[in-house]
Amino acid sequence: MKIKYVLLILLSTILCQNVFGRADVYLKLSTSERRQLELGIAPLQAQDAKDHPEAIVNAQKMLEIIGDDLAFSLYFKLVYPPSLLEGYGLKKGRLDIGAWQMLGARQVLIPELKQEKKKVILKLSVFDLGIQRQVFSKDFEPDGSRAAAHAASDLIIKNLSGEDGVSSTKIAFSLKSGKNKELMLADYDGGGLRALTNFNSINISPDWQPGGGALAFVSFYRNRTDIVSLNLASGQTAIISQTEGLNTSPAWSPDGKSLALTLSKDGNAEIYLLSPETKELRRLTNSWAIDCSPSWSPNGRELVFNSDRPGSPQLYIMDSEGANIRRLTYQGGYNTSPSWSPRGDKIAFVSRIDGRFQVCTIDITGDNFVQLTYEGDNEDPSWSPDGLHLCFSSSRTGSHQIWRMHWDGSAQQAITNNGGSYMPAWGPVQ
Amino acid sequence: MNKYFTVIAMCLVLALGFGCTKKQTVKQEEPIKQPEVSIPAPVATPPAETQPAAPKIEFKTIFFAFDSYSLNEEGKALLNQAGGLLRSYPEVALRLEGHCDERGTAEYNLALGEKRANAVREYLENLGVSRSRLSTVSFGKEKPAVAGNDEASWARNRRVEIVPVAK
Numbered sequence: 008m009k010i011k012y013v014l015l016i017l018l019s020t021i022l023c024q025n026v027f028g029r030a031d032v033y034l035k036l037s038t039s040e041r042r043q044l045e046l047g048i049a050p051l052q053a054q055d056a057k058d059h060p061e062a063i064v065n066a067q068k069m070l071e072i073i074g075d076d077l078a079f080s081l082y083f084k085l086v087y088p089p090s091l092l093e094g095y096g097l098k099k100g101r102l103d104i105g106a107w108q109m110l111g112a113r114q115v116l117i118p119e120l121k122q123e124k125k126k127v128i129l130k131l132s133v134f135d136l137g138i139q140r141q142v143f144s145k146d147f148e149p150d151g152s153r154a155a156a157h158a159a160s161d162l163i164i165k166n167l168s169g170e171d172g173v174s175s176t177k178i179a180f181s182l183k184s185g186k187n188k189e190l191m192l193a194d195y196d197g198g199g200l201r202a203l204t205n206f207n208s209i210n211i212s213p214d215w216q217p218g219g220g221a222l223a224f225v226s227f228y229r230n231r232t233d234i235v236s237l238n239l240a241s242g243q244t245a246i247i248s249q250t251e252g253l254n255t256s257p258a259w260s261p262d263g264k265s266l267a268l269t270l271s272k273d274g275n276a277e278i279y280l281l282s283p284e285t286k287e288l289r290r291l292t293n294s295w296a297i298d299c300s301p302s303w304s305p306n307g308r309e310l311v312f313n314s315d316r317p318g319s320p321q322l323y324i325m326d327s328e329g330a331n332i333r334r335l336t337y338q339g340g341y342n343t344s345p346s347w348s349p350r351g352d353k354i355a356f357v358s359r360i361d362g363r364f365q366v367c368t369i370d371i372t373g374d375n376f377v378q379l380t381y382e383g384d385n386e387d388p389s390w391s392p393d394g395l396h397l398c399f400s401s402s403r404t405g406s407h408q409i410w411r412m413h414w415d416g417s418a419q420q421a422i423t424n425n426g427g428s429y430m431p432a433w434g435p436v437q
Numbered sequence: 438m439n440k441y442f443t444v445i446a447m448c449l450v451l452a453l454g455f456g457c458t459k460k461q462t463v464k465q466e467e468p469i470k471q472p473e474v475s476i477p478a479p480v481a482t483p484p485a486e487t488q489p490a491a492p493k494i495e496f497k498t499i500f501f502a503f504d505s506y507s508l509n510e511e512g513k514a515l516l517n518q519a520g521g522l523l524r525s526y527p528e529v530a531l532r533l534e535g536h537c538d539e540r541g542t543a544e545y546n547l548a549l550g551e552k553r554a555n556a557v558r559e560y561l562e563n564l565g566v567s568r569s570r571l572s573t574v575s576f577g578k579e580k581p582a583v584a585g586n587d588e589a590s591w592a593r594n595r596r597v598e599i600v601p602v603a604k
Contacts, residue, residue, distance in 0.1 A: 188579070209579045211543055225547075231574050232547060253551055253575060256544040269548065275555070276548035297548040313545055319504070320545055341504065343542035357542055364541065386542060430543060 043084040044167060046133075047112030048074060049096050050088065055127070056120035062127040065151030066120055069129065072153060075196065076160030076174040077116075081395050081413060082167070086112040104136055113137060114167065120149060131159060133167065143167065153198045173391045177434040178398055179203065179213040179222055180409050183427030190224060190237070195391070195398075195411070195433065197422030203237060213432045214257045222432070223247055223257035223266060234268060236283075247283055256300045260307050260327075267291070267301035267310055278312055280327070291329030302347045302354075303327075304371075311335065311345040311354050311371075322356055324371065336369060338376050344387055347371075350394035353414070355379075357386050366399050368414070379416030389433045398422070398431040494526060496599035498582075499557055500592060503538070506552035508560055516557065519599060520564035530570040530604040533557050537578045538591035550575030557597045570604060
């Protein structure tokens, strides 16, 4: 009897695994490998601010941005009540714990506009339904600004998950205007767009200096390639590299002390390490073929780069001395534009598949080649600083836009609406 | 190197000075925290150099296959003609401008465009043209000759343009 029982359990376990195994993988791919917190979002309570309609409009605007930030962060599964009427999920002015538990929430974000002296403040607090107490509370100015909303999102993420959010990060990219391309800067969701350069020339390949104070990029302002640095606070520019031939694909090392770059001063495109402070230049590659597009491992010990030494462009990894070169990609005849994940385990790149260019990822072991995009041409992937998201350029709507998505290819979304947007670079947490 | 820095420093001063006269009310705030205020960065553009007049001879453009920098027979024949022409015009130097079609990675295409320009330079050198008369530059996929995203347009963009310049 007992043995039969054990067998039945074993059998059902095996069956369940077979039936649900796929579902598990699907879940993992469609959300994230991490556990998501079910966070209820209560409607704004604004009885106190009846005389301040502009504060209510601003607070609603901020809450919309905060909701988008928290949902995109991958740390939360947002739970909205079936009715957005003020007071829903409240009982006699207090949180209706039972109602929120019924909706599947484990914590609830409660936004309130409060009159304090002569000012109206937006109070955001989070109540944990399990331990039945408040776990977060902070007052914000309901000025309706995107920056304040993003800052609030990152504060909530930090307090509830312990992780650094990316809600306040920026994305730099290159925007075509006539025959020129100028560098632009936007919030990571495309808001707050502004021009960084007005060089009247082609400017491409922006790369963030660690810390986010400056960008290195390739400028054609002399009608050839030079690497220039732009200080974002002062707007001042400085020449980083102006050697004979190519000066392209700048990549700051994670410690900010050196810059990997592509030069052809010795005959053909090779990768070098430049210390901008000491002007010391060290050659890392030595091949008749094209070597370009270096990207650093997060610990600064290795670089992934692009080389056509096997006869077609493929990805290779070497250490930061230029030794121990190994080939990473073997699939297909065109793999370029590598970007090493800040988490260290994956490399995003572009692969030519059926004649189109697609963003893919591969483990640094060379396993798990995964295609993430399928429509149009998709190029220039760049990781978010937390390694959970990617931005890239895509032609799928007929013109090149900047898009963002999660690490597994889910939630793909355009963040620009001007055509001719290329080469995004996701900036650091500041 | 020093020479460059002097020039750049002068340009920066000029650019800043120009910027200031135009935009005296711009506040010195950190622009990154003020996304609403758009402050154009000072432009480090060198003063326009006066170029000597380019000689009035024309050279045919050399075309390439996708992801290739090998000269085909047609390209070689055109370069043989160019070599002959160069013997008659000893005062002419050439700027070889390598280009790619719009497909593929911009950074890789910059290197590929240079390989194409180098292939043309090496062929001309083998014909006896002095290297001092040949300079190369790559524009990658940044300056297409024709718009369009079909094979006919791409084929016309994978090219080396031979631009005569005064020696």
